[in-house]
Amino acid sequence: MELNQECYNSQDPNDPFFSDKIIINEETEILMEESEDELIETVEPLKLLYGICMKCGQRRSYYRWCISCERKQSEENFKNWTSGNNDIDEFIKHSQFYSSGPQTFLEWIPFNRLENIKYLSKASRSTVYSAIWKDGPRILWNHQNQEYKRSKTQVLVKLYHEDQVNEILNELKIYLDCYAQDYALLIQFYGISQHPDHKAYLLIKKYAQNDSLHNYILHNFKSLDWEIKLHLLLYLAEGLKALHNSGYVHRNLNPPNVLVFENGLCAIGSYSKCRKDLSSLNAEEIFGWQRYMAPEFLRYKPYTKASDIYSFGMIMYTVGTGMIPYNKSHDDQYLTLDVCLGLRPKIPVNIPESFSELVIRCWNDEPESRPNIHEIHNTLMNWWSSIYNKCLNSTCLEFLAANDRDHIPYKKGLSGKHLQKCPEN
Structure with a gap:
């Protein structure tokens, strides 16, 4: 069954399915030299165009996201953190190195960066809480300060037992596989943390304001x-x-x-x-x-x-x-x-x-x-x-x-x- 193109012709930018507009660089950044028609031919249909990285000159894969620069920055930062578990460390490093945008960039989140943790529900093999992530996910790169803008964010915290590392990594792998296959609306996962006392691992993801x-x-x-x-x-x-x-x-x-x-x-x-x-x-x-x-x-x-x-x-x-x-x-x-x-x-x-x-x-x-x-x-x-x-x-x-x-x-x-x-x- 094909889409009803006669009805689906909205030019309203507030339409959540309207994706005909093209995003290019800000005025302070390098503009691509090709014409708009030539630019559109270089990307898949209905994909957004994100411009050129003013730092390295490479095309971006996402708004203010350059794969080349992200890889370099992530590698330089690998020595500054560890989860204490080699499998988790390697998984997070792999996600950062191959990330094409903020939705697939996972982080190790220190437990002391979480506050206001509140119990929500319990399932058979995990417990769910809400919390405030003091730093919040990376939002936009600030060229002037040479760092990512972050904002305090409410998150969902799913607590697993210490021996459930494979379950956590399996769920994250499925998320990354799906996002790479299809840019659909998927709940965003931010990363992993660990409770300092009983060593249980925490899976951190986007908070749903309207619950289930x-x-x-x-x-x-x-x-x-x-x-x-x-x-x-x-x-x-x-x-x-x-x-x-x-x-x-x-x-x-x-x-x-x-x-x-x-x-x-x-x-x-x-x-x-x-x-x-x-x-x-x-x-x-x-x-x-x-x-x-x-x-x-x-x-x-x-x-x-x-x-x-x-x-x-x-x-x-x-x-x-x-x-x-x-x-x-x-x-x-x-x-x-x-x-x-x-x-x-x-x-x-x-x-x-x-x-x-x-x-x-x-x-x-x-x-x-x-x-x-x-x-x-x-x-x-x-x-x-x-x-x-x-x-x-x-x-x-x-x-x-x-x-x-x-x-x-x-x-x-x-x-x-x-x-x-x-x-x-």
């Missing part, structure tokens, strides 16, 4: 129109597309594992269960929130990208209806059998028909009959751009009409239950 998608829907659903709902799902699809393009499957996709930021964008919050080699599966690997699991996963069959699509369809249901799947009367003890026998949530009649049809396709019992993430992403893009650009076509009118149908009764059959406190993952 589960809690965001729980507290804000009545104020969400379909433009916002599709916007959330579109960005989630961006992240899942990056994972699938990199050869990974997520395996634990559900609303608590999706984070929502202050600007309404959302991203997959954890990659700890992502894997590539899924040729075998045993009972110990069944985990997560059962109501979002694909039936083949519950049958102990290998997990595939199509299994993620099933979970994505369940998230679409939650975002569209404000409910978690299945009726309260369905005990999880019996739900596995019912789902494997074909049970699916009943979709309310006030949900746009085209949206319902896509959700149902994601729930198909045959994995090969489900749409792939590229089709889902393009479909969501068409729907969202039609509303955003006020294209009064049938799709746009369908979703706008649904905004006015908040209290239509459900079709006869099994409905969902409203969101409540979710189980630990």
